[in-house]
Amino acid sequence: xxxxxxxxxxxxxxxxxIKELDWKTPLEAxxxxxxxxxxxxxxxxxxxxxxxxxxxxxxxATLALLGYDALKxxxxxxxxxxxxxxxxxxxxxxAFRCNFATANEKGVVLDRRAGRxxxxxxxxxxxxxxxxxxxxxxxxxxLFRNTIQHRTVLSIxxxxxxxxxxxxxxxxxxxxxxxxxxxxxxxxxxLTARIVNDLLHDFHKTLxxxxxxxxxxxxxxxxxxxxxxxxAGTIPNIKPLSQVFGxxxxxxxxxxxVKGVCKAAGIRIVDVKGATGTPQTNYMAKAKAIVQALKxxxxxxxxxxxxxxxxxxGKARQKxxxxxxxxxxLGYLLDHVDLGSTYLAVTADHTTSIVTxxxxxxxxxxxxxxxxxxCDSVMEYDERSCAKGGLNRIRGVDLMPILMxxxxxxxxxxx
Amino acid sequence: xxxxxxxxxxxxxxxxxIKELDWKTPLEAxxxxxxxxxxxxxxxxxxxxxxxxxxxxxxxATLALLGYDALKxxxxxxxxxxxxxxxxxxxxxxAFRCNFATANEKGVVLDRRAGRxxxxxxxxxxxxxxxxxxxxxxxxxxLFRNTIQHRTVLSIxxxxxxxxxxxxxxxxxxxxxxxxxxxxxxxxxxLTARIVNDLLHDFHKTLxxxxxxxxxxxxxxxxxxxxxxxxAGTIPNIKPLSQVFGxxxxxxxxxxxVKGVCKAAGIRIVDVKGATGTPQTNYMAKAKAIVQALKxxxxxxxxxxxxxxxxxxGKARQKxxxxxxxxxxLGYLLDHVDLGSTYLAVTADHTTSIVTxxxxxxxxxxxxxxxxxxCDSVMEYDERSCAKGGLNRIRGVDLMPILMxxxxxxxxxxx
Numbered sequence: 001x002x003x004x005x006x007x008x009x010x011x012x013x014x015x016x017x018i019k020e021l022d023w024k025t026p027l028e029a030x031x032x033x034x035x036x037x038x039x040x041x042x043x044x045x046x047x048x049x050x051x052x053x054x055x056x057x058x059x060x061a062t063l064a065l066l067g068y069d070a071l072k073x074x075x076x077x078x079x080x081x082x083x084x085x086x087x088x089x090x091x092x093x094x095a096f097r098c099n100f101a102t103a104n105e106k107g108v109v110l111d112r113r114a115g116r117x118x119x120x121x122x123x124x125x126x127x128x129x130x131x132x133x134x135x136x137x138x139x140x141x142x143l144f145r146n147t148i149q150h151r152t153v154l155s156i157x158x159x160x161x162x163x164x165x166x167x168x169x170x171x172x173x174x175x176x177x178x179x180x181x182x183x184x185x186x187x188x189x190x191l192t193a194r195i196v197n198d199l200l201h202d203f204h205k206t207l208x209x210x211x212x213x214x215x216x217x218x219x220x221x222x223x224x225x226x227x228x229x230x231x232a233g234t235i236p237n238i239k240p241l242s243q244v245f246g247x248x249x250x251x252x253x254x255x256x257x258v259k260g261v262c263k264a265a266g267i268r269i270v271d272v273k274g275a276t277g278t279p280q281t282n283y284m285a286k287a288k289a290i291v292q293a294l295k296x297x298x299x300x301x302x303x304x305x306x307x308x309x310x311x312x313x314g315k316a317r318q319k320x321x322x323x324x325x326x327x328x329x330l331g332y333l334l335d336h337v338d339l340g341s342t343y344l345a346v347t348a349d350h351t352t353s354i355v356t357x358x359x360x361x362x363x364x365x366x367x368x369x370x371x372x373x374x375c376d377s378v379m380e381y382d383e384r385s386c387a388k389g390g391l392n393r394i395r396g397v398d399l400m401p402i403l404m405x406x407x408x409x410x411x412x413x414x415x
Numbered sequence: 416x417x418x419x420x421x422x423x424x425x426x427x428x429x430x431x432x433i434k435e436l437d438w439k440t441p442l443e444a445x446x447x448x449x450x451x452x453x454x455x456x457x458x459x460x461x462x463x464x465x466x467x468x469x470x471x472x473x474x475x476a477t478l479a480l481l482g483y484d485a486l487k488x489x490x491x492x493x494x495x496x497x498x499x500x501x502x503x504x505x506x507x508x509x510a511f512r513c514n515f516a517t518a519n520e521k522g523v524v525l526d527r528r529a530g531r532x533x534x535x536x537x538x539x540x541x542x543x544x545x546x547x548x549x550x551x552x553x554x555x556x557x558l559f560r561n562t563i564q565h566r567t568v569l570s571i572x573x574x575x576x577x578x579x580x581x582x583x584x585x586x587x588x589x590x591x592x593x594x595x596x597x598x599x600x601x602x603x604x605x606l607t608a609r610i611v612n613d614l615l616h617d618f619h620k621t622l623x624x625x626x627x628x629x630x631x632x633x634x635x636x637x638x639x640x641x642x643x644x645x646x647a648g649t650i651p652n653i654k655p656l657s658q659v660f661g662x663x664x665x666x667x668x669x670x671x672x673v674k675g676v677c678k679a680a681g682i683r684i685v686d687v688k689g690a691t692g693t694p695q696t697n698y699m700a701k702a703k704a705i706v707q708a709l710k711x712x713x714x715x716x717x718x719x720x721x722x723x724x725x726x727x728x729g730k731a732r733q734k735x736x737x738x739x740x741x742x743x744x745l746g747y748l749l750d751h752v753d754l755g756s757t758y759l760a761v762t763a764d765h766t767t768s769i770v771t772x773x774x775x776x777x778x779x780x781x782x783x784x785x786x787x788x789x790c791d792s793v794m795e796y797d798e799r800s801c802a803k804g805g806l807n808r809i810r811g812v813d814l815m816p817i818l819m820x821x822x823x824x825x826x827x828x829x830x
Contacts, residue, residue: 372431372770374440374777374799390799392808394467401468405776412774413465414472414485415492415512415646415672 003407005343005370006290006300006333007399009065010326011058011255012308012352014364014383018316026307026319026354027365027382034330035323035367035381038346041339042369044378045391047399049350053361056396058308061349062261066301067245067400068238076163076233077257082153084260087145089235094163094192095155097231100125100146100224107176107226112169113150115222122146124212125224132202140195147256154229156195162188168200169228177228196229203227240266241299245400245409250293252286253277253303262301277305279318283325287332294337298407304329311352319354343370343406345399346381366391366399370406418822420758420785421705421715421748422814424480425741426473426670427723427767429779429798433731441722441734441769442780442797449745450738450782450796453761456754457784459793460806462814464765468776471811473723476764477676481716482660482815483653491578491648492672497568499675502560504650509578509607510570512646515540515561515639522591522641527584528565530637537561539627540639547617555610562671569644571610577603583615584643592643611644618642655681656714660815660824665708667701668692668718677716692720694733698740702747709752713822719744726767734769758785758821760814761796781806781814785821 013027021029048054049061050070059080060070078095089095100122102111126146134140140158147153164183170176180196182189204226207213213223241249243266251262251269254277259269272289274282281304290302304326310318333344348364365386369375376390387393394402404410428442436444463469464476465485474495475485493510504510515537517526541561549555555573562568579598585591595611597604619641622628628638656664658681666677666684669692674684687704689697696719705717719741725733748759763779780801784790791805802808809817819825 372433372768374431374802376799376802388803390461390802392461392802394808398467401466401776403468405468405470408771408773410468410470410776412470412472414475414489415496 001341003341003343004294004298005345005403005407006294006302006337007065007403008302008304008330008346009062010307010346010348011303011305012311012350012359013323013348014351014362015311015319016351016353016355016360016362018354020316021320025383026316026323028384030320030323030327032323032327032381034327034334035346036379037334038330038344038369039367039378039381039386041375042367043373043376043391044365044367044381044386044389046363046383046387046393047347047366047396048363048393049396051395052363055359055361056350057359058255058349059257059261061396062258063236064396065347065349065399066241066261066265067397069397073236073238075236077231078233079235080233080260080264081231081257082155082260083235083263084256084258085145085147085153087143087153087155089155090157091235091237092161093155093157094161094232094234095153096196096229098152098154099169099228100150100152101226101228102222102224103226109170109173109175109177109226109228111222112173112228114224116149117224119146119149121212121216121224122149122152125207125210126152128206128210129203132199132206134195134199142199150224152227156192159191160188161192162186163232163234164189165193165196165232167230169230177226180229192232200227200229235264238264242266245404247298247404247409248296249299249301250297251301251303252289252293253301254281255303255305258303267301279306279310279322281306283329284332287329291333291336294342298409299403308352311354312357314354314357316354339369340371343368343403345403347399363393366394368403373406416756418756418758419709419713420760420818420822421709421717421752422480422818423717423719423745423759423761424477425722425761425763426718426720427726427765427774428738428763429766429777430726430734431766431768431770431775431777433769435731436735440798441731441738443799445735445738445742447738447742447796449742449749450761451794452749453745453759453784454782454793454796454801456790457782458788458791458806459780459782459796459801459804461778461798461802461808462762462781462811463778463808464811466810467778470774470776471765472774473670473764474672474676476811477673478651479811480762480764480814481656481676481680482812483680484812488651488653490651492646493648494650495648495675495679496646496672497570497675498650498678499671499673500560500562500568502558502568502570504570505572506650506652507576508570508572509576509647509649510568511611511644513567513569514584514643515565515567516641516643517637517639518641524585524588524590524592524641524643526637527588527643529639531564532639534561534564536627536631536639537564537567540622540625541567543621543625544618547614547621549610549614557614565639567642571607574606575603576607577601578647578649579604580608580611580647582645584645592641595644607647615642615644650679653679657681660819662713662819662824663711664714664716665712666716666718667704667708668716669696670718670720673718682716694721694725694737696721698744699747702744706748706751709757713824714818723767726769727772729769729772731769754784755786758783758818760818762814778808781809783818788821
């Protein structure tokens with residue numbers, strides 16, 4: 001019998017107790033028959049994505065949930081997001097996540113997203129910026145690409161570079177962009193900072209009087225006259241999952257950062273029409289696609305961004321609604337997957353608190369159902385119920401070995 | 416008061432849910448009043464021998480349960496098994512676990528165990544092989560010894576050698592033995608591979624027309640005309656337990672691999688008449704011996720192989736029966752050990768699944784009873800009940816510090 005595993009990661013789904021929900025978590029407040037079914041028939045627990053108290057990003061948490069030691073291999077966000085946006089990043093390239101932004105005549109940032117500039121305008125601006133020539137060093141080149149709205153990617157290739165450089169993005173409106181600084185004493189970090197500072201200077205010169213911005217000014221739209229950079233990163237030096245566990249793996253995700261992690265892990269990515277990474281995503285299309293994908297995979301990862309989005313916006317009731325839609329999606333999986341030969345695991349990549357609006361370091365619930373599993377007495381899938389489960393408390397990095405062991409893909413250590 | 420500790424390791428006792436046992440584990444299905452007594456009066460938990468999802472061998476798991484970091488110190492199976500078989504292996508020697516096997520005229524292995532050749536025949540053959548002279552290098556020598564039936568040990572001593580070499584044993588019948596290959600680029604690995612390949616070649620020449628095989632052919636017995644090697648290993652570089660914790664330690668075990676680990680850890684080994692490492696072992700003789708051994712020890716390890724043997728054979732009912740015999744054995748301990756001054760811990764070295772027939776990466780139950788311990792509300796000793804215990808989920812490497820702390824043998828870290 002060919003055993004397989006599906007891992008569903010609901011981004012930011014875990015939470016703390018919320019007054020508006022009668023001091024329940026959104027998971028506790030939601031109607032969630034399918035999640036409960038998975039908990040009832042499976043083994044449950046809580047999971048620290050990195051380690052207790054550490055709030056992870058979706059990049060580090062996904063790396064960990066795929067079995068990599070994120071503390072050792074994580075090498076910044078930029079290259080992962082670029083990869084996930086379809087930008088061709090090679091090992092050694094240093095990439096940044098960038099925004100088109102609006103600054104006033106003194107250079108103070110008024111809008112970090114340039115009024116969420118339309119893709120059409122952003123594409124024209126990015127095209128003009130890509131034509132700029134890097135002056136020095138002669139063997140360096142860059143790639144600048146817009147993805148969705150104000151979001152762009154800058155990737156530098158050439159001499160020996162470093163990710164040990166600071167951000168130019170001040171992180172909030174009302175401040176000037178910062179000069180990018182080397183964060184260590186290496187010549188690589190100094191060179192990287194200089195290249196990007198020079199380039200941003202040239203970008204601003206081009207953007208200032210760009211016809212697109214002249215036109216936007218006429219229509220009272222915020223001008224995209226500044227580029228803000230953050231999250232310098234390279235592709236992490238990791239073995240693909242096919243080598244680590246000898247598996248064929250497929251991922252369905254809309255969020256570029258998560259897609260980038262999956263690409264770095266050598267996972268085949270299936271794009272699904274209507275999967276948007278928003279609360280309005282087509283949940284059912286993703287469910288159908290994962291059932292299809294599993295036919296020629298040993299392991300399929302289904303990532304849903306929606307719960308994180310509403311959490312950052314502090315919307316408790318919407319988070320409950322998103323969870324109920326995810327529950328419907330899981331219902332489809334329970335109906336259409338052969339649970340006699342397939343393990344189904346559901347977790348979150350981190351806690352995103354409705355109250356703080358931030359990723360938090362609390363553990364997340366985890367449940368695994370499937371054949372011969374040591375099911376426990378947990379009847380509901382939520383943060384506090386799962387804490388009583390048979391898995392007790394595990395770490396993100398432990399989940400893949402557990403799933404791979406269940407489907408017979410781990411080698412014995414010793415004799 | 417002199418505090419002492421007994422650790423009982425029941426090899427492969429943990430399991431998954433089994434249909435034949437009404438979806439219980441063998442531990443759950445067994446009548447086990449003594450195990451339950453230990454759980455009831457003690458503190459329980461689950462234990463990952465190495466880490467979650469990782470299926471350990473008995474060698475790596477025993478190293479971990481004795482408090483060593485197996486991921487760091489494990490150096491192959493061969494030397495441990497040789498040590499445990501009474502072969503004098505020194506640091507630096509590279510030893511292999513070998514089998515006498517039967518091959519046809521084309522060299523294809525027909526029986527990896529040469530019909531489980533009798534000790535008498537194996538001893539004669541091994542004696543002849545030991546007389547062969549290693550041609551080169553001049554400063555190398557070897558030791559070849561048969562242990563039980565087809566099982567033999569080959570140990571190489573001399574120049575700088577390496578354990579980074581592959582097996583000649585194809586692992587199943589119907590294939591030819593493989594050439595031993597260096598697994599890295601070092602001159603040590605290349606030299607080791609060459610020495611063993613040359614030696615195996617000479618072994619086969621001697622075995623082919625050996626009088627013992629001529630005689631076996633006459634009686635239609637499979638000829639032991641081939642030697643298969645696997646598991647290159649050296650003695651791990653570890654401090655003896657007497658140095659780590661300042662204790663006098665004794666072990667009772669029949670399985671050579673486990674005895675080897677104990678020897679490497681400087682543990683005194685007591686041989687017990689009737690202890691065979693099989694389901695027919697004399698459980699009660701082992702129990703009596705451990706009670707005796709504890710008189711002049713601080714720590715006594717009792718290893719029972721039987722549950723693993725029946726698990727590999729996929730025999731669910733027999734596994735239940737073995738567990739019930741182990742329970743009787745533990746009953747003797749409960750009756751004859753002073754539990755006012757002795758801690759008694761019971762665990763398994765790994766899960767061996769009746770369904771897959773393999774070592775699996777699921778955690779194992781652990782219970783510790785003894786004076787002043789923080790006993791919990793767990794009433795039964797099994798995988799799922801113990802998961803609700805006061806120890807929660809620990810790792811193999813944590814168990815010895817816990818036991819040694821209970822008997823006052825751990826030094827304070829800090830002031």
